[in-house]
Structure formats: structure tokens, C-alpha cells
Amino acid sequence: MKKLASASPWISTVALCGVVLLPIVAAIGFVAVAITNQQLATQQLLGEAYRSHLANMQGQVERQLNGIRLRTKEILDLSGGAERFAAATAIDGVDSAVCRGIDRADRYPGTIDTHDNDRAELLAFRKDPDWKAATAHEDVGDCDLAASAFHAISEAAQNPTQHITAIQSEVRCRLRNGDRAAVHRILEDFFDHQVSRESHGGYYESLLxxxxxxxxxxxxxxxxxxTTLKRLADRIVRYDSNSLSSDQRLFLMRQLEILAPGTIDQKQIRAEELAALYLVHSHGRLETSAFDSTSETPARSSVQPTGIDDLWRWEIQSSGIELLMTTQSLTRLIDDAIAAVELPRDVVVSVQHRSRRPHQQSVTNYEVAASSLLPGWQLSLRLRDANSFSKVARRRNLVMIGVCGLVVALTVVGGSLVVRNFHNRVKLTRLKNDLLGTVSHELRTPLSSIRLLVDTLIGGSLSDGAKLDPQRTWEYLHLIRNENERLSRLIENFLTFSRYEATVQSENFTLVPVERLICAAVDVCRPRIESKPLSLTVQIAPGVPAICGDEGGLITVLINLIDNAIKYSGDSSQAILVCAVARDNGVSVSVSDHGIGISRIDQRKLFDRFYQVDQTLHRSDRGCGLGLSIVRTIVDHHGGRVCLESELGKGTTFTVWFPAEQTAGCSPEPSVTSESDECQTAADSLSEIIRP
Structure with missing residues (x-):
């Protein structure tokens, strides 16, 4: 530090700034790398977490589909394709089904009638002469005779199928003839007897x-x-009898929905419609292909598109059952499966087939196949807010930047303290050097003069026994007194500065009249004024209040200001003016001279310690540069202020202002004689004694 202090301050400052900036740059670089690594680490951790969620969801979907496959294989124990169809469509997620089999009874739906035996008997029955005669009457428009003939045939029918066929023909003829009352009577009687009979199944159920x-x-x-609607609805949804063909069942469902909406479950109607649509689209593949439970490939044992929009098929291996599912049902099935997986709130899961995804979609890094049984279906996990990752990263970056900023701030503060301490040390070193140089020079000068004068007086009195010249002796003593006063004033300044640096306590303040302060200062400075062609004028406005403060310190302020005016007034005839007025609830004392003035540059440093406008060692006016610094210190300690107005070549005015304090906080005026007065009296007495 001492070596740095001895070097140029600018070089030292630059070096210290470099030392401070080095850790700051290092910290910023570290934070920049840490932010990049943090972003990558955060993205990797989120990716691993989200992929783990996707794997769990994939497992849930797989288990859901395997459950459907197991339930489908359980319905193989049911007899008949219609019953298997009903059981398959009851499975959650399945919209429809197609049941294949070697026997026609095991196929549903189908376009081939399953009641061939009944139809053969009915064809033979219609070849009976009585039936032909009744049909002939109907063909020629003789509906009454035809209805009577069909009635007679129904009465003589040998089985229920022939009976209901004749009833149906009689009702048709009565309706064509407009006899609705007779039709009502016939059907009412028929249904009353039918309720008490057992169900005959087969083609009879279809006609009924x-x-x-x-x-x-x-x-x-x-x-x-x-009552009839309810009975018909029960017959339509009863798949165990296998009495209705798929076409007739779908027709009856649609008609019944028109007559009584809501009677049939919409899911059952939709299942029949989807099966019929799929059969039409597949061109009768169900009826024309033989059932082979061992010919299924892995592709056919998974969910595949049917070629119909929003309809998918799943052929369950070794079951002869092909499940039909809509896109909506598949999506709901997958959504139900993944709902069991607990997900963060900031993510959204979507399921979609890759053929249905838009060409320009939002980019996501987290995607997996929904299931091995759902080829082409993808589970995609995306952030609910596209900027949420950036927000998380930004929050973490802000924390790191805040820590970096704190480190930088602490480094800057620490560096500033170091730089400030360094400058203070440099300044202190300079002040010490200035103090030593100034004090040694200022003390040596009066001491050398006093020693020289004393040696002259002693030498003159001892040489040749000559008697001292009184006039010369008086002059020498007068010079000795002046040098002694100068030395005393210098020491007094040092003591005053040291005393006020140690902070004088305000309880030692007393009320001092302004007139006494000014007179005391003028008396001290009078010898210097009289030694030059200067004049001093004092103006004290009436009503100026007393000042509560340290009397010695206040006198020192005025002495230093008057001494400064004497110093820079030169040897020409000039006037020094001391004014005291009451102003701004206080006392304002100004000291004006018409000397050389002070430049603006020097005005900024004028109150600094040991600063002197003329810094040469051969300056005409001696001083150590503490006078105005002492003035500011004492004025500040009294709660006042000091200012100056100066112009080169025109003079300077120093003004000090002290607040008018309350008398309750001050001690009464002391009755002792000041030290300066005693010194002045002693000097005057000595001068009078030696004066010739």
C-alpha cells in the first residue's frame, strides 16, 4: 500500500480498479455459463419426468385395451351371434361389433335370413288352394271376401306361423277396405290371446x-x-332369441324411435347402424368369407381403420368377433386410461392418430405411441402455456442473476471501500507530508528570527563593554514580540484545530455579545493592521443578539478571517470592513477586503486542511493553511454556515452565520479575562518598560 501510495494516484487507481473488476468479470462469466447449464439441465429433467409420465400413460392404455380383449373372449361362451353382438356392444368403449362364425346362427349382423325352415313351410302353406283363392279375391279388389277367406284360413291354421300369417293378410285386406274397427277388434283379440301363449320364436317372432x-x-x-309399444321395445332389444334379423331389428328401432322417442337406447341404435354401414362398405365380406380363427395376423389383431371416416375395427384374435369403435370412443377410452396417471398442472395430454394431425403443429419434445394395439395413435404431452418453460427458466435465471448482482454489488462496495481507503491513506500521507513541511518551515522561521535577535542583543551587550542603544533594543524587542505572537498564533491554530476535531461539547457554550467577539478579534489583529497601510472599520447593526457558543472558538473564527483579509490585502492602502447584522433568525458577520481576490478553482479547495493559494516556500505571508479549515470546523460545530464571494483583482468577502440560540441552553457570561488579553497586556507592559 505504501508503494502504491508513493506511485502516481491514477496508476494506483487503475490497478485497484483492475483488481476489483477481475472478480466481477469472473462472476458474470460464471453466471452466464451457469444459466446455460441450468436451462439445459432443467429441460433434461423436465423431459425425463414427462417421458416417465408418458410411459405410465402408455401402460394404462395397454391395460385398458387388454381388459376389453379379455371381456370380448369371455362372451364366446354365449350361443348365437346376436347374443354375442349385444354383449360386445355393452363393453365400455365399443360402439358396435360384427360376429363371424362357421354357422349362420353365429353370425350377426347378416344379410341372409336365419329362418329358412319356417320360410319353407310358409311357402308350402301358401300353395294351399284356400290360400290361393283368398289371394285371388284380394288381387281383383274384393277385399271383404278376401278378408273372410283369410279369417277362415287363420282359424284352421295348424301352427302359429301359419296362423299369424293369415291374420296379417286379413288385417291388410280390412285396412284396404277401410274397416279400421274390424282391424282393431282382430288385433285386440289376437294380442289378448298372444299374451297367454308361450313365445314361439323363429319367424313367428318376426311377424309378430x-x-x-x-x-x-x-x-x-x-x-x-x-302397452304394445313396451312389448315391441322389449322384443327388439332381446337378442337371446335370435328371432329378428339385423335389418328388421334396425328398421323396427328406427320406427319405434319415431313413434316414441327415447324408448330404445341410442347406443343400441347406433351399434346396429354402424354394423350395417360397415357390412355395406365391406361388400358382404362377412357372409362370403369362411371363418378361420388361426389366420389372423398381428396387424389384424390391432385397431385398424375401416376406410369409413371416424370408424375403426379391432378383430379379436381367435374369437370371430370384430369390434367397431368410433374415433370419439377411442379418444374417450384413452382419456379415461390416462386420467389415472397424476400429471403436473402445467401440462396437457392429447391423443391423436398421426394421419389426422395437422401438417403445421406446435412442436413438442414429448411424444410416444399410445399402445402396441393402436398403431399410428400417439400420446403427446405439451405445456399448457407455451411460455411456461421459458417462465420457469426465467425465474431461475433471475435468481442466479440476482445472486450475481449481489456478488457484484458486494464486490463493487468492497472495491469502493478499498479504493476509498487507499485514497484516504494517500491523502493522509500527503497531509502528513504537508504538515511536516509546513510546520517545520513555519516554526523554524520565527524561532530563527527570535534566536538571531536575542544573539544580536547579547552580543552587542557583551562586546567591548559597550552600552546597548535603547532605540535599537526596543526595535529588537518589538520584533521578538511580533515573532512570538506569530508563533503563538500558529500553535494556537494547531491546538484549536485539534480541540475541535475532538468535538467540543455544547454544554460548555455561553452567551457572548457579538460586540465583544469582534473587539477581541480586532485587538489581536491590530498590530498587524498597524504594520501595514491598512484601515479596519467595524459596523455592528443595532439589536444584534448574542451568540450562544464557545467564546474562544468564535474569536478564533473572526481572527482567522481578519488575518486572512490582512494577508491578501497586500501593502497598498486598502480598507477592511467587519459587519454584524441580525439575519434569518441568527447573526451574520462578514469580513470584506479589497485585495487580490481568489480564483474559482481555489475557492473550491480553500477550506481544505493545509491548502494555501500561494504554495511556494518563499511566499511573503506565512501560514500553515489551517485558518479557513478551522473556521469551517468551528462554524459547523455551532450549527452555522460559512460562504465567500470573491473576484480576482477586486477583493473577497467571507460571511459566517450563527443561529440565535435560546438562553436556556447557555451558561452566563464568564467574568475571567481571556488569555489573549493577558498576553497583550503583558506585551504592552514590556514594551512600555523598554521604550526609551
Whole structure:
């Protein structure tokens, strides 16, 4: 530090700034690398977490689909394709099904009638002469005779199928003739007897359903209609009898939905419609292909598109059952499966087939196949807020930047303290050097003069026994007194500065009249004024209040200001003016001279310690540069202020202002004589003694 202090201050400052900036640059570089690494680490951790969630969701979807496959294989124990169809469509997530089999009874739906035996018997029955005769009457428009003939045939029918066929023909003829009352009576009687009979199944059930639909559409009303509708609805949704073909069942469902909306479950109607649509689209593949449980490939044992929009098929291996699912059902099935996985709130999971994804989609780094049974279906995990990752990264970056800023701030503060301490040390070193140089020079000069004068007086009195010249002796003593006063003033300044640096306590303040302060200062400075062609004028405005303060310190302020005016007034005839007025609830004392003035540059440093406008060793006016610094210190300690107005070549005015304090905080005026007065009296007495 001493070596740095001895070097140029600018070089030292630059070196210290470099030392301070080095850790700052290092900290900023470290934070920049840490932010990059933090972003990568955060992205990697999030990616691993999200992929783990996707793997869990994939497992849930796989288990859901395997559960459907197991339930589908369980329905193989049911007899008949219609019953298997009903059980398959009851599985959650399955919209429809196609049941294949070697036997026609195991196929549903189908376009081939499953009641061939009944149809053969009915064809033979219609070849009977009585039937032909009744049909001939109907063909020529003789509906009454035809209805009577069909009635007679129904009465003589040998089995239920022939009986209901004749009833159906009689009802048709009565309706064509407009005899609705007779039709109502016939159907009412038939249904009353039918309720008490056992179900005959087969083709009979199909014909009975047609009669019930006819009765509900145009014959029955009220309670009879409601009862018949309920009976018809039960017959339609009963798949165990395998009595209705898929086409007739779908037709009856649609008609019944028109007659009584909500009677049939929409899911059942939708299942029949989807199966019929799929069969039409597949061109009868179900009826024309033989069932082979061992020919299924892995591709066919997974969910595949049917070629129909939003319809998918899943052929369950070794079951002969092909499940049909809509896109909506598949999506809901997958959503239900992944709902069991607990996910963060800031993510959204979507499921979609790759053929249906838009060409320009939001980029996501987290995607996986939904299941091995769902080829082409993808589970995508994306952030709910596209900027959420950036926000998380930004928050963490802000924390790191804040830590970096704190480190930089602490480094800057620490560096500033170091630089400030360094400058203070440099300044202190300079002040010490200035003090030593100034004090040694200022003390040596009066001491050398006093020693020289004393040696002259002693030498003159001892040489040749000559008697001292009184006039010369008086002059020498007067010079000795002046040098002694100068030395005393210098020491007094040092003591005063040291005393006020140690902070004088305000409880030692007393009330001092301004007139006494000014007179005391003028008396001290009078010898210097009289030694030069100067004049001093004192103006004290009436009503100026007393000042509460340290009397010695206040006198020192005025002495230093007057001494400074004497010093820079030169040897020409000039006037020094001391004014005291009451101003701004206080006392303002100004000392004005018409000397050389002070430049603006020197005015900024004038109150600094040991600063002198003329810094040469051969300056005419001696001083150590503490006078105005002492003035500011004492004025500040009294709560006042000091200012100056100066112009080169025109003079300078120093003004000090002290607040008018309350008398309650001050001690009464002391009755002792000041040290300066005693010194002045002693000097005057000595001068009078030696004066010739």
C-alpha cells in the first residue's frame, strides 16, 4: 500500500480498479455459463419426468385395451351371434361389433335370413288352394271376401306361423277396405290371446313384431298403444332369441324411435347402424368369407381403420368377433386410461392418430405411441402455456442473476471501500507530508528570527563593554514580540484545530455579545493592521443578539478571517470592513477586503486542511493553511454556515452565520479575562518598560 501510495494516484487507481473488476468479470462469466447449464439441465429433467409420465400413460392404455380383449373372449361362451353382438356392444368403449362364425346362427349382423325352415313351410302353406283363392279375391279388389277367406284360413291354421300369417293378410285386406274397427277388434283379440301363449320364436317372432308395429302406428291408442309399444321395445332389444334379423331389428328401432322417442337406447341404435354401414362398405365380406380363427395376423389383431371416416375395427384374435369403435370412443377410452396417471398442472395430454394431425403443429419434445394395439395413435404431452418453460427458466435465471448482482454489488462496495481507503491513506500521507513541511518551515522561521535577535542583543551587550542603544533594543524587542505572537498564533491554530476535531461539547457554550467577539478579534489583529497601510472599520447593526457558543472558538473564527483579509490585502492602502447584522433568525458577520481576490478553482479547495493559494516556500505571508479549515470546523460545530464571494483583482468577502440560540441552553457570561488579553497586556507592559 505504501508503494502504491508513493506511485502516481491514477496508476494506483487503475490497478485497484483492475483488481476489483477481475472478480466481477469472473462472476458474470460464471453466471452466464451457469444459466446455460441450468436451462439445459432443467429441460433434461423436465423431459425425463414427462417421458416417465408418458410411459405410465402408455401402460394404462395397454391395460385398458387388454381388459376389453379379455371381456370380448369371455362372451364366446354365449350361443348365437346376436347374443354375442349385444354383449360386445355393452363393453365400455365399443360402439358396435360384427360376429363371424362357421354357422349362420353365429353370425350377426347378416344379410341372409336365419329362418329358412319356417320360410319353407310358409311357402308350402301358401300353395294351399284356400290360400290361393283368398289371394285371388284380394288381387281383383274384393277385399271383404278376401278378408273372410283369410279369417277362415287363420282359424284352421295348424301352427302359429301359419296362423299369424293369415291374420296379417286379413288385417291388410280390412285396412284396404277401410274397416279400421274390424282391424282393431282382430288385433285386440289376437294380442289378448298372444299374451297367454308361450313365445314361439323363429319367424313367428318376426311377424309378430310387424303386427305390433302396425298396431302402434295406426290402430291402437291410449293405454293399448303404450302397452304394445313396451312389448315391441322389449322384443327388439332381446337378442337371446335370435328371432329378428339385423335389418328388421334396425328398421323396427328406427320406427319405434319415431313413434316414441327415447324408448330404445341410442347406443343400441347406433351399434346396429354402424354394423350395417360397415357390412355395406365391406361388400358382404362377412357372409362370403369362411371363418378361420388361426389366420389372423398381428396387424389384424390391432385397431385398424375401416376406410369409413371416424370408424375403426379391432378383430379379436381367435374369437370371430370384430369390434367397431368410433374415433370419439377411442379418444374417450384413452382419456379415461390416462386420467389415472397424476400429471403436473402445467401440462396437457392429447391423443391423436398421426394421419389426422395437422401438417403445421406446435412442436413438442414429448411424444410416444399410445399402445402396441393402436398403431399410428400417439400420446403427446405439451405445456399448457407455451411460455411456461421459458417462465420457469426465467425465474431461475433471475435468481442466479440476482445472486450475481449481489456478488457484484458486494464486490463493487468492497472495491469502493478499498479504493476509498487507499485514497484516504494517500491523502493522509500527503497531509502528513504537508504538515511536516509546513510546520517545520513555519516554526523554524520565527524561532530563527527570535534566536538571531536575542544573539544580536547579547552580543552587542557583551562586546567591548559597550552600552546597548535603547532605540535599537526596543526595535529588537518589538520584533521578538511580533515573532512570538506569530508563533503563538500558529500553535494556537494547531491546538484549536485539534480541540475541535475532538468535538467540543455544547454544554460548555455561553452567551457572548457579538460586540465583544469582534473587539477581541480586532485587538489581536491590530498590530498587524498597524504594520501595514491598512484601515479596519467595524459596523455592528443595532439589536444584534448574542451568540450562544464557545467564546474562544468564535474569536478564533473572526481572527482567522481578519488575518486572512490582512494577508491578501497586500501593502497598498486598502480598507477592511467587519459587519454584524441580525439575519434569518441568527447573526451574520462578514469580513470584506479589497485585495487580490481568489480564483474559482481555489475557492473550491480553500477550506481544505493545509491548502494555501500561494504554495511556494518563499511566499511573503506565512501560514500553515489551517485558518479557513478551522473556521469551517468551528462554524459547523455551532450549527452555522460559512460562504465567500470573491473576484480576482477586486477583493473577497467571507460571511459566517450563527443561529440565535435560546438562553436556556447557555451558561452566563464568564467574568475571567481571556488569555489573549493577558498576553497583550503583558506585551504592552514590556514594551512600555523598554521604550526609551
Amino acid at each position: 313384431a310387424n303386427l305390433e308395429l302396425l298396431a302402434c302406428e295406426s290402430i291402437f291408442d291410449g293405454m293399448q298403444r303404450e
